[in-house]
Amino acid sequence: MTDESLVEWREWGTAAFAEAQDRDVPLLGFLTAPWCTWCDRMETEGFGSPMIAANVAEGFVPVRVDADRHPAVRERYQMGGFPSTVFLTPDGRLLSGATYLDPEGLRSVVERVREMWEERGSDAGRVPRALRDPDPPRGALDDRIESHMAGQLEVSFDEQYGGWGTEAKFPLARTVEFALKRDRTRALQTLDAVAGHLADPDGGFYRYATNRDWSEPHYERLLDENAALVRAFANAYLHTGDERYRDVADDAISYLTTTLWARDTDVGGTTDLAGAFAGSQAGEESYFEQPPEDRPDGSPGVDETVFADRNGLTVEALLWYHAYTDDAVAREYARTALHTVLDTLEREGTVAHHEGGPEGLLTDQARLFRALTTAAQVLGGGRYVDAAVRVADRTLDTLFVGGTFLDGPADDEALGLLDRPLRPIDTTVEVADALVDLAGLTGEERYREVARESLEAFAGARDRMGVDVAGYASAVSRVVSRPLTVEVTSEAGSDLHRAALRIADHEKVVVPNATLDGETGDDDGPLACVTLHGERALADTPAELQRRVSELN
Structure with missing residues (x-):
């Protein structure tokens, strides 16, 4: 065993797929992320085994994918968590896959897939159901959607420990926000549990807890998940006036504006600040399990990549916090990050995921769009409305197809399953919310009508929706009943x-x-x-x- 991978990884691209075709062997995709300590462990312990590395070299074309930088690959090939190990035919169809594998498990799976390939070849490949039949069931929007989701809040709630579900506990920030207006007691009980178990003493939130009682957290801290919780705690403060929720949000903002502030980006904005927010911080157990006073010098590594979607969500959260509190620090960091993203990642309404990264993905378009409508409401100024219109119109031109939003622009030459579109409900909700905002800001009803049509695409499945998509019910309510508007x-x-x-x-x-x-x-x-x-x-x-x-x- 070695302390590093012995596999000669290829990058996701045409060369790797062409090599698999030429050799008539499957691809082995290893989907990892900079914040994922289990990814590092599997790469060093599993792919650091000389025997496993030799088997991989002989029977596969190994491709290592940074899932944060390639969200389209992540959405089609991840196995429910990270790391994800996926085996693909040379044209990208799925043979098999798993999450973390110890060395013996990895050796066994590699051998089994080699045998499968020898017996059946490409005939063993399959296309996941979500990509075979991606059209959601369309229906009418009405208040029954909100009523159904309100019922789900009660049915799925863990009365003993807070949160929803009885296994691993995720914060579900959007679910909390839906509940703040409709089931406030359960929303606040959940936030209390998050503050007590997932908030690090030095600021910021861990991703989730392994157990029902919120114990054994996964310590990685991602920018977007922290931003979503900052917004949820800020909104709890708005509704209750309870300083506890403001304090939790403030601690997280301090973390975001120090540890997760990437200072080496291009200058943006009009203040002395420069930069934007970094993508994530790794969750090393040996560090975070210690109380702050006993932690070693040098905190776990930060991925300083500036992602458009994560920065958009963070800008939105900090601006609403400023709106409720007059906090100048939150305002200036939000404004600087927004200007940096506009100056470096947005061109004529098309948003790049990161510098040099894929362009025009729905997640980046949606979250920058929502940041701009929030800036227009909180900071004022025509620049933000103009930019919101620019991003909105480009998103509608390129991604709104057949009454639904695609997760990325159509590309007949895309590799593997990336040529098959996804119609993600969560990101559609983000676009729809921003469209409702923009309709209010501009008076143009066409934006509200697109929001309605895009949400109707999922309404036929309302009876099967659980609390994890409560944001959908919020967006439907804003379209059906129209939100409170103050001019x-x-x-x-x-x-x-x-x-x-x-x-x-x-x-x-x-x-x-x-x-x-x-x-x-x-x-x-x-x-x-x-x-x-x-x-x-x-x-x-x-x-x-x-x-x-x-x-x-």
């Missing part, structure tokens, strides 16, 4: 605008610097117009604005 005639940052942002409804839309035809306030001062359930009311002070919202609810 404010003053600039962003005014007392009236700040009061609008702090209305206890995180699904609202706030439009600063709005024009209200024929409406004026006392002494021609700033005015807010509240629209909810088809009714409108005017207010010219923060206190009156709160009263008007209460009257319409």
Whole structure:
């Protein structure tokens, strides 16, 4: 056994697939990630075995894939976790696969797949069901979708430990946010469990817990999952005013703006800050299992890759935190990261996943789009609306096909199963939410109609939906009932605008610097117009604005 892999890895690309065709052997794909300690363990212990490495070299074309940098490969080939070891025909169909394998398990699987190939060859390859029949069941949108999901919150909830489910516990930030408006007690119980078990004492959140009682966490810390929880805790503070939730969010933001701040990127924004947020930090058990005072010098490694989708989600979270608290640090880091991504990864509405990476993927388009609509609401300024329109229109032109959003642009020359589109519900929800925001910001109903059509694509399966896709029900509610909308005639940052942002409804839309035809306030001062359930009311002070919202609810 050695302390490193002995396999001569190829990169995912045409050369590896051509080699597999020429040799008439399968590909062995090893999907890993910079934050994945079990990936490192399998690579050194399993692929560091001379016997296993020799078998791989003789019978396969080995391809190592950074799943963070190749999300389209990840979505089609990962086996439910990382690492993922997948065996493919030379044209990319699936032969077999598994997650982590110890050396003996890996040796056994390698031998079994070689035997399968010798007996059946390419005939053993298959296309996963999600790619064979990718069209979701279309249906009408109505309030039964929200009602069904509210029922699922109760049915699936773990009353003893908090969270949903009775096995491994994931934070499910979007589920928490759906529950904050509809089942607040369970939402807060879950956040309390997350704060008690997944929040690191030095800030930031671990990915998930292995056990039902939130014990034995996986310590890796990913930017997007931390950002989603920052937003959830910030929204809990908005709804409750409880400083505990603000404090947890603040600790996580301190982690994001220090450990996960990538300073060596191009300068963005107009402040002294430069850079954007790094992708992840590895979860080394020997480090994180120790109390902070006993941890060794030198924290686990950080992947400083700036990903557009993860930065978009982080910008959104920090801007909402700033909106609720006036925290200037969150605002400036969010603004700087947003400008950096716009300056370095976005061109004419097309967003690159990372510098030099794949372009036009739905996850990057959606999350940058949502960051821009949030910036328009919180910071104001025409630049953000213009950029949101640019990204939205390019997304609709390239990825909205047959009434659904594809996860990436069509490419007949794509390798393996990448030529088969996926229609992801979670990312569709993110686009739909941003489209609803943009409709409110611009007054263009076409964006709301696209949101409706894209969500209708999944409505036929509403009775089978579980709490893991609760964000879908939130987005449907915003389309069916229309969100609370507050148009404010003053600039962003005014007392009236700040009061609008702090209305206890995180699904609202706030439009600063709005024009209200024929409406004026006392002494021609700033005015807010509240629209909810088809009714409108005017207010010219923060206190009156709160009263008007209460009257319409």
